[in-house]
Amino acid sequence: MTDLNILTEHRFVVTTSALVLAREPQDAGEGGGGGTEISAMSVAGGALSSMLALNRSASNAMNRNRNRNRNRNRNRNRNRNRNRNRNRNRNRNEIGGDDYSLGLEPWRERRELHKEYDKWIDLPVTFPPTATQLRLQTIELLKKQYLRTDPRQAGRVEEIYRESGMDLSGYLRPLGIEEEGGYDATIGLVLLVLALCDEIGLTYKERFSVARPNQVEPRLRPILANPAHASYPSNHSFQSFSVAFIFSRMLPEHPASTELFRSARRIAENREWAGLHYAADTEAGHDLARMVAPVLERVCKRQMLAALREWI
Amino acid sequence: MSTTTGKQIYANYNALWHLQTMGVLDSDQSPKGWTLPDPKQKKTRVAVIDTSVAVDHPCLKDAINRDLAIDLFSSPLGTFPYQGEDATIQIPDLNLLTDVTQALPEIQNIFVQLQDRLSDGSSARYKGIEPMTSAAFSNHATAIVGLVGARPVIEKVSPDYSQSGTDEVEFPLPYMGADPTCEIVPISTNFDDDPEMMIVAFLYAELINADVILLPRDIPDPQRTEPELNQETVDGIPLGDAVTQVYVTERQKLLWEELAQLIVNISQKRPIVCAAGNSQEEAAIYPANLASDHNGIISVGAVNAKGHRSGFSGLKNLTVMAPGNDSELFDRHEVRLDEQDFEYTETGVPPVNENEKYSHFDIISTDVPGKFGYSFSPFDADEPEDGLREFGSYFCRFGGTSAASALVAGFISLGVSTGAVASQAGGVMTKSWLLSKCEQLSDGDQTFAFPVWSGSASFPDS
Numbered sequence: 024m025t026d027l028n029i030l031t032e033h034r035f036v037v038t039t040s041a042l043v044l045a046r047e048p049q050d051a052g053e054g055g056g057g058g059t060e061i062s063a064m065s066v067a068g069g070a071l072s073s074m075l076a077l078n079r080s081a082s083n084a085m086n087r088n089r090n091r092n093r094n095r096n097r098n099r100n101r102n103r104n105r106n107r108n109r110n111r112n113r114n115r116n117e118i119g120g121d122d123y124s125l126g127l128e129p130w131r132e133r134r135e136l137h138k139e140y141d142k143w144i145d146l147p148v149t150f151p152p153t154a155t156q157l158r159l160q161t162i163e164l165l166k167k168q169y170l171r172t173d174p175r176q177a178g179r180v181e182e183i184y185r186e187s188g189m190d191l192s193g194y195l196r197p198l199g200i201e202e203e204g205g206y207d208a209t210i211g212l213v214l215l216v217l218a219l220c221d222e223i224g225l226t227y228k229e230r231f232s233v234a235r236p237n238q239v240e241p242r243l244r245p246i247l248a249n250p251a252h253a254s255y256p257s258n259h260s261f262q263s264f265s266v267a268f269i270f271s272r273m274l275p276e277h278p279a280s281t282e283l284f285r286s287a288r289r290i291a292e293n294r295e296w297a298g299l300h301y302a303a304d305t306e307a308g309h310d311l312a313r314m315v316a317p318v319l320e321r322v323c324k325r326q327m328l329a330a331l332r333e334w335i
Numbered sequence: 336m337s338t339t340t341g342k343q344i345y346a347n348y349n350a351l352w353h354l355q356t357m358g359v360l361d362s363d364q365s366p367k368g369w370t371l372p373d374p375k376q377k378k379t380r381v382a383v384i385d386t387s388v389a390v391d392h393p394c395l396k397d398a399i400n401r402d403l404a405i406d407l408f409s410s411p412l413g414t415f416p417y418q419g420e421d422a423t424i425q426i427p428d429l430n431l432l433t434d435v436t437q438a439l440p441e442i443q444n445i446f447v448q449l450q451d452r453l454s455d456g457s458s459a460r461y462k463g464i465e466p467m468t469s470a471a472f473s474n475h476a477t478a479i480v481g482l483v484g485a486r487p488v489i490e491k492v493s494p495d496y497s498q499s500g501t502d503e504v505e506f507p508l509p510y511m512g513a514d515p516t517c518e519i520v521p522i523s524t525n526f527d528d529d530p531e532m533m534i535v536a537f538l539y540a541e542l543i544n545a546d547v548i549l550l551p552r553d554i555p556d557p558q559r560t561e562p563e564l565n566q567e568t569v570d571g572i573p574l575g576d577a578v579t580q581v582y583v584t585e586r587q588k589l590l591w592e593e594l595a596q597l598i599v600n601i602s603q604k605r606p607i608v609c610a611a612g613n614s615q616e617e618a619a620i621y622p623a624n625l626a627s628d629h630n631g632i633i634s635v636g637a638v639n640a641k642g643h644r645s646g647f648s649g650l651k652n653l654t655v656m657a658p659g660n661d662s663e664l665f666d667r668h669e670v671r672l673d674e675q676d677f678e679y680t681e682t683g684v685p686p687v688n689e690n691e692k693y694s695h696f697d698i699i700s701t702d703v704p705g706k707f708g709y710s711f712s713p714f715d716a717d718e719p720e721d722g723l724r725e726f727g728s729y730f731c732r733f734g735g736t737s738a739a740s741a742l743v744a745g746f747i748s749l750g751v752s753t754g755a756v757a758s759q760a761g762g763v764m765t766k767s768w769l770l771s772k773c774e775q776l777s778d779g780d781q782t783f784a785f786p787v788w789s790g791s792a793s794f795p796d797s
Contacts, residue, residue, distance in 0.1 A: 024374055025397075025515045029487035030364040033509040035350035035730070037699060039343060042350065042730055044507070047363070147462040271526040272408070272472050275386055276735075280526040281555040288581040313525070317409055317465040324471060328707065331472075335709055 124189060125214045135322040136219055143223055146314045151233045151255040152303050160301040161240035167296045168243060176296075180246065183297045186259070186290055187247050189217075193286045194266050197279035208329035212273075213266050215326050216319060220265045223315060224258040224308070231255045236301055245298035257300040260291030260308025268316040273327045274334050341675040350510065350699040350730070352640060352795045353482075353658035353742060358787040359513055359749065368789030369753045371516060378518040379751040379758065381483055381744055382545035384536045385552055385737075387523035389470035389477040389703040390417065392729065394485040394510050400518045402426075403543055407532050408467035408525040412452040413539065416466035416523075418459035425455045429542045435600040436538075439593040441586070445534055453542065468523055471707040478709065478733040479551050480519045481701030482741035483748065485512040493722035506723055510701065510730065513745025516752050520545065528555040530590035534597060541601050546751050546758055547765075548607045549744035550622070551737030556591045557583055559621040598622050602631035602762040606769075608744040610736040611636045613647040626654050631762015633769065637739040638785065640696035640796035643778050646671055648736055654766070655773060656783045657742045660697040660734025664689075694796040698738040702731035709733070743769070746786050 036043045136143075152160065170176055186193065194213050195201040233255035237243035267287045271280035291308060294300040320327065354360040361367040380400070387406060390399045401417035403426065415424055431450060436443045452461065460466075470477075489507045497504070520543060522536045533554050540548045557579060558565065564575040598607060602625075611634045612620035619626070623634035634652075637645040637659025644650045646662035646669075664671040670688040672679060673695065684690075702708040705718045705728055712718075712728035723729075747769055750756040756768040773784035774792050785792050 025371060025486050026489075027366060027371065027487065027511070027515070029489060029507050030351075030360070030509045030511060033507045034364055035509055035699065036347050037350050037697070037732075038347045039345045042699070042727055043347075044509070044726070142465065146464065267527070268408075268525060272386075272467065275475055275526050275552075281528050284527045285579075285581050292581060313409055313527070314464050316525075317467045317469075320467065320469060320472065327472065332711075 125211070125218060129215050129218055132215060132219060132322050132326070133222075136222070136318070139318050139322065143315050143318045144226060146311060148227060148256065148307055148311050148314075151231045151307070152301070154239070157233070157236075157239050157301060157303070160303060161236050161243060163302060164236050164243055164295060164298055165240065168298055171246070171296055179293060179296055182289075183246060183293045186293055193263065193290050194270070194283060197282040197286055198270075198277065199279070206330075206333050208326065208333050209270075212269070212323065212326045212330040215323055216265050216269050217262045219319065219322065220262040220312070220315075221258060224256060224261045224311070225252060227256055227307075227311065228253040228258070233304075235299065237298060243298045247297050247299060249299060254300060255304050256307030256311055257291055257294055257304035258308065259294045259300070260287070260305045261311050262308075263287035263290040264309045264312035265315065265319060268312055269319055269323065269327065272316065272320060273331050277334070341673065341677050341679040343675050343677055345675055345695045346796075348640070348696050348795060352696060353698055354511070354513060356640070356658050356792055356794060357513070357742065357746060357785075358789040358792065359746070364509070369749065369755075372752050372754070374516075376752075377758075378516060379514060379546045379748045380520060380544065381514075381517050381547045381549060381748050382520045382522055382540035382543065383476060383480055383483065383549045383551070383744075384522045384524060384533075384540065385476035385479055385550075387416070387466075387468035387470075387473040387476060388480050388519075388521045389473045389701075389708070390521075391470065392477060392481075392485075392701050392704060393488050393490050393723075394508055394701050394729075395477070395480060395519075397486050397488075398480065398484040398512070398515075398517065398519050400520050403520045404468075404523075405520075405539055406466035406468050406523045407535055408523055410461040410464040410466075411531060412449055412461055412535060414461050414464055414466040415459035416468040420460055422459040423456050424453065424459050426453055426543070428544065429453060430544050431542070433541050433604070435541055435597060435604065437600075439596060439600075441589055442534055442538070442593045442597055445531060446538055449535055449538055449542070466523075467525070470703050473703055474708050474731075475551075475737070476521060476523065477703050478700040478731060479549070479737060479741045480521065481510070481512055482698070482733075482738055483512045483549065483745040484514050484517040484519050485510055485701050486515045487511050491722035493719035493724045495719055495721075496724035506726065508726060508729065510699075513742055514748035514752055517745070517748040524552075526555070528557065530556070530587060530594050534590065534594050537594075537597055537601055541604065544759065545605055547744050547747050548601070548605060549741060550607060551610045551740045553610075553612065553620045554594070554622055556594070556621055558588075558591060559595065559624075562621075562624075595622065595625065598632065599625060599630050604631075604762060605759070606631045606633055606747055606762045606765040608633045608635060608740050608747065610740040611649055611653050613735050615647065616649045618652045619649060623653075629763070631766050633743060633766055635736055635740040635743045636783070637734070637736045638776075638778070638783070638794075639692075639694035640794055641692060641694045642776060642792070642794040642797055643692045643694075644781070644783075645734075645736075646693075648739075650778065650781050650783055654784070655743060655769065656776075656785050657739035657746075658698065659736065659739045660732070661694045663693065696796050697732035698734050698742075699730055700733045700738070702729060704729050743786060746772075746788070749788070 200206040232253045235249045235254045264287045267283035291305040405413040406416045436446045565573040567574040609623035611623045618624050619634040626632040626634040633654045636653040636656045637648040638656045639645045639661040645659045646664045705712045709731035774787045776785050
């Protein structure tokens with residue numbers, strides 16, 4: 024039962040430093056009608072800091088709003104990041120110099136992932152296509168193999184080579200943080216999702232054990248060596264869509280949250296252009312990413328929170 | 336050259352200023368021109384298509400319909416997140432005879448699948464897939480639904496955290512949404528560019544007979560997000576197609592087409608309130624830009640606490656404007672800077688500017704309690720099971736046209752709850768009622784409609 028008297032007897036006042044609970048005097052004549060502030064401090068155990076909690080995001084609220092607002096006037100936003108450490112690499116305590124890599128094995132998250140084994144080991148991924156259907160799908164791949172030689176696809180070929188290694192530009196560029204310091208936790212989150220999904224994806228690949236496209240259709244000449252595991256589902260697809268699902272779950276207001284899904288699809292489709300995956304592998308990777316996302320969210324919660332705080 | 340920086344002196348303001356501005360609450364925060372409906376009356380149903388919600392927030396827990404809440408993030412035909420893992424569903428009074436899918440063949444197929452999925456005795460967890468609805472990352476819709484239908488409540492101080500010297504054992508949270516009696520059905524979504532998910536979301540809102548549908552986000556239709564793109568060509572190819580980095584299948588194109596029609600069809604039955612976008616869009620983002628005199632789609636822009644268009648909002652061609660926060664502007668049209676900002680400097684700022692239009696008022700709403708959400712708790716440990724140990728993390732600063740759209744959805748809901756407009760009156764009729772409640776205001780040479788329940792609009796920062 025809604026009790027609106029609570030509103031006339033008390034009110035929240037927004038001050039520069041905090042949200043303050045004020046009590047209206049019972050008799051308006053008393054105390055000049057100005058109300059008395061209580062004292063959120065009378066709630067012991069961190070009450071003072073509770074008052075500050077609204078404030079804690081306040082100085083950053085501008086940044087948050089600008090992210091959400093898709094404000095074209097972003098230059099002022101960037102100014103605010105000036106204080107962040109610009110020298111990305113110097114700030115990173117991990118091996119690998121310019122390469123992106125996790126500094127430490129994510130043992131904590133792997134432990135959590137294995138505690139949740141039952142939740143991700145048997146998700147209802149559509150079973151692989153039949154041999155006949157796979158052969159039919161190779162026709163599309165042969166077309167792509169031919170089109171690959173078109174000079175207009177040169178850029179795609181470059182992407183394929185780049186994405187065969189640990190390349191994060193497909194994720195970081197849409198987010199606008201590729202060369203911006205201060206997003207270490209976000210980059211760490213991307214790497215973490217990639218690492219965990221690699222493991223999850225391999226278990227599904229092993230289960231279905233689908234031959235690579237050029238094993239079905241020898242006229243296919245992949246431009247990269249076949250990786251040493253089965254085709255279905257595509258791990259490039261699964262991993263990159265997982266990054267999109269997890270990042271957009273964490274910060275849906277980011278103007279590029281949907282663009283991340285398009286980037287993910289591009290990365291996945293590039294593996295078809297490379298002759299390494301069927302279209303069905305791409306779809307299965309996408310669907311697995313969608314279903315496994317609730318597990319990943321629980322496992323990656325700490326890192327997601329740390330990453331979120333870089334943005335709001 | 337001057338290098339003055341702002342002193343960060345900002346006037347205090349009431350956290351519910353937006354409801355006072357819209358004439359819903361009086362200056363003493365009592366209802367202005369309305370009374371609470373009979374609690375036995377059927378609650379007005381607001382379907383919110385957005386992220387998931389922190390449903391245990393004390394101001395929200397009575398507002399959320401947990402039986403009907405559906406999650407589409409992780410499973411195509413939805414999971415019922417607040418029912419047990421092994422529970423089965425039984426949804427009364429589904430609007431199965433609706434004609435909104437007529438002449439939309441692809442959507443009819445999806446509709447048949449959805450009806451089957453929602454049939455009595457189906458599993459709450461679709462094929463065992465878990466929902467993506469933890470409170471932790473439910474920031475956006477938690478703020479949204481608070482603006483629609485939060486209730487003021489009195490909470491206990493958590494006994495575990497109350498130490499000697501505590502003189503308050505009960506703690507009021509004097510916050511409410513525009514309609515503190517409505518029921519909210521969260522339809523949570525992801526941000527994949529997937530037309531099927533949005534089709535299911537809208538069909539579900541239609542099936543459960545929502546009185547109001549709120550969409551405080553965009554829909555990433557590749558053709559409609561920026562329709563002007565395909566008026567341009569490059570090498571004889573429509574620009575939109577030329578720059579796409581992924582191939583859109585023929586079926587997907589068809590689904591996007593049908594979705595646009597579905598939204599219009601459903602809006603004939605019930606109003607669909609949409610955020611108009613945060614980049615000063617002249618005719619709003621998709622699908623707010625579908626709003627016309629002939630349908631029930633309502634596009635909502637934002638005005639700041641001084642009554643000026645919010646820096647990020649459009650104004651032209653929108654149905655209504657509602658309270659919002661503000662953002663700075665530094666462009667050819669307008670220089671509007673926050674002179675109190677610590678980083679403010681006069682250098683380069685033209686002497687004739689519109690800084691006085693800037694308002695520091697934010698929209699305050701409910702937030703995910705604890706260390707998650709837009710405002711953080713100082714505690715890392717989980718929230719106490721019983722009562723509060725702080726309240727700062729339960730509320731946040733919010734804004735954008737999504738906040739404004741939520742206020743308008745709540746305003747319409749209040750109209751339905753108090754009988755000012757009939758439940759299920761139809762989208763066009765409800766929209767006319769909304770417009771009849773609007774005051775015509777102006778900002779410079781532009782006029783706009785602003786919903787006011789009672790009295791006249793008053794802007795507290797002016």
